[in-house]
Amino acid sequence: MAEHIHDCIVVGAGPAGSAAALQLARDGLDVVILERGNRPGEKNVMSGVLFTDKLRTLIPDFHERAPLQRAIIGYEGYILGEDELLRLPALRRYREDVHPPHLFTVFRSQFDAWFAQEAVDAGAELFTATLVEDLLWQNGRVAGVRTARGDLRARVVIGADGVNSTVAEKSGLRAPPSPDEVSLIVREILDLPAEQIEDRFTLRPGEGVITLFTGTVSGPTGYQGSFYTEMYTNRDSVSMTTEVPIDVLLACGVPAYDVLAARERHPHIARLIRGATLREYQAHLIPWGGVPDLGCLYGDGVLLAGDAGKFTNTYGVGSWPSMSSGTAAARAVKYACEKGDFSRDALAVYLELLDEEEMVEMQREAREEWADERRQREIVAQRPEHLFRIARRYYRDRVSEEKHPYSLWGEAYHSLVKPVAPWYIRWPLELIAWIDTLRWRRQRDSASTVRQAANEEGR
Ligand SMILES: Cc1cc2nc3c(=O)[nH]c(=O)nc-3n(C[C@H](O)[C@H](O)[C@H](O)COP(=O)(O)OP(=O)(O)OC[C@H]3O[C@@H](n4cnc5c(N)ncnc54)[C@H](O)[C@@H]3O)c2cc1C
Structure with a gap:
């Protein structure tokens, strides 16, 4: 592995890493993806709804080939009391002229494997079961990565290794997120026959819905904070997640799995999941509040994309911003290769490319929304x-x-x-x-x- 210098090493085969590698390979660059999982998606968690805004520009016929579950036709919102429930106004669209539909439920274990294979088919090399432990440096710039399987050198390293990014930490580009900038999400996948899902959620085959519940969580400390529970309909299962900000969990003194278990017992939710059997239990961190400082996304020989850079939209959605930032990072590497300059100054072009992807404005809005969200959380918790x-x-x-x-x-x-x-x-x-x-x-x-x-x- 040691002597060859690749144009780019992408760390992580999530949506950001695979989008970056796909773009780099299509541009004819020599790119390697390193993924710690035994296969892409093995370690990855999402509530389950894929926003296809960027995907459709990368792979226009994705809806015919990608492993998708159900096309989302609506959101429904509820406020949960102990044994009460307040239904908020909801809109469902049964129109079939939006083709392909905008949102789909997916299983990341399937989707990420498929998406990474698209990058490999385009010419990227993928090494799985390869944990990046550190960065290699040369003359003050990042020059490759150290893995348990050996060192690998590249002109640029793209850190697309998620919320707890080793590349972000080792490059010194960004500090770990503070407790109010990350939530812990616990997620259950519950098997339920397709006919029962369609019956209980009033859906036709292939249609899906997102149901959002919000309410308060309080624990032994007496502190009250808000939580969100979301339900996503898959083909023959329902995903149920509960998200509580880390600072709220700490202040309440309640473990997140207790919050999820309590929501499951709520009469309304219990009826929706009656008879379902637990297939899988997962937990993962999700970043909030967008990129705090765009200057922290690039350094000498290194770029951050996706959750590693803290890209989200105003709703905390990450699948589409990660693909957009991954693509922008790839284009920045191409620019640097053409110039033969891999310095921070040259890689600053990333900001312009992010702007073209409309990511700069999105991060500003996400930041503002995050400040408002803290106030909304207080309102939900108090009112x-x-x-x-x-x-x-x-x-x-x-x-x-x-x-x-x-x-x-x-x-x-x-x-x-x-x-x-x-x-x-x-x-x-x-x-x-x-x-x-x-x-x-x-x-x-x-x-x-x-x-x-x-x-x-x-x-
Ligand atoms: C529970 C949950 C629910 C969510 N729900 C939604 C949703 O419904 N819709 C939505 O759009 N977004 C959702 N998100 C956000 C979305 O999942 C993320 O924004 C998105 O996955 C970020 O993609 P990424 O490629 O940047 O990072 P990730 O998807 O985290 O991928 C990072 C990859 O890097 C690998 N990796 C990490 N460290 C290393 C290392 N040191 N060496 C090698 N490989 C490494 C990981 O194994 C992983 O494959 C959710 C997030 C969570 C946690």
């Missing part, structure tokens, strides 16, 4: 009880209207909007809530006068 009270009042609790200080809209404003909204949103809404409450009080008082008069007449 589900208000939401349930409003919902109960809206649906059936009309008889006890006297007990409430505000109209329904007044209560929604005071418990949900007022504590969090900035003044320019608060003031007009406060006026509307006040007028609505006055109108409601007048109606309530006149109704009670009529009731009193009727009672007296009756006596």
Whole structure:
């Protein structure tokens, strides 16, 4: 292995690494992928929905060849109480003219193996069961990698080795993410016959849906934080994940698998997965909040792509940003090879190429969303009880209207909007809530006068 100098070593055969290797091989460069798993995908976890935005530009006929499960036709959202559930407005699209569909559920163990093979078929070399342990340096720049099987040299190394990236750490490009920038996701794959999935989720064969539940988790410390549980329909199984930010888990003192087990017992979820059998149990970290500093994505002889660089979109989706950043990294390597310059200055072209992939703006938005998300998490953690009270009042609790200080809209404003909204949103809404409450009080008082008069007449 030792003496040959490759144009590029890609560390990791996930979506970022395989996209990079595919692009490099198509551009005629000498590229090697190193993957620690016995086969690509073996170590990889995703809730299960593949965003095909970039994939369709790389492999336009992917939908005819890739191992896909179901095409997603809608999202459904719920807020979970202990034994209650609040359904949020949801949209399902049954149109069949979006072809190929935009989102698919996949198993990463199958998809990653297929995608890496596309890169190999294009001319990349793949070494599996090869753990990269360190980087090789020459004259202050990265010049290759050290693996348990030997050293390997290259003009540029692309770190596409996921959230706990060895390349990021050893190159000194980025520090490990802080606890509020990563969540722990635990995931179960539950076998359920296709007909039962279609029946329970109102689907036709081949159609899938994502169901998102949010609620609060509290533990022995008394701290309350929010969690998300998601359900994804596969062909003949359902994937169920629970995600809790690491800082929330630490503050609550509850292990994530307990949170998942508690969600499974919720009456609504229990009905959806009744009779299902556990096939697999997984856990993985997911990064949040986009790339904090774009300058940390490239150095002398080294680039970071995908989760290794912390690429996500505003919803924490990583499959498509990782493929886009992988492709941009490959194009940066091609540029450097043509120039014969592998310095940080030359590789800075990566930023322009990321911009062409619309990744720079996406990272800025993801960063902003992450700051907002922290506030939303607090709102979810503090206010589900208000939401349930409003919902109960809206649906059936009309008889006890006297007990409430505000109209329904007044209560929604005071418990949900007022504590969090900035003044320019608060003031007009406060006026509307006040007028609505006055109108409601007048109606309530006149109704009670009529009731009193009727009672007296009756006596
Ligand atoms: C539980 C979970 C659910 C998710 N759900 C979704 C979803 O529904 N939709 C979505 O779009 N995104 C989702 N994501 C995010 C998405 O999975 C990631 O953003 C995406 O996989 C990142 O791709 P990547 O190639 O950068 O890294 P990875 O997919 O992590 O791939 C990294 C690869 O590098 C290999 N590797 C690591 N270290 C080394 C080493 N030292 N030497 C050699 N090889 C190494 C690994 O084995 C792996 O194959 C989810 C993430 C998690 C954890």
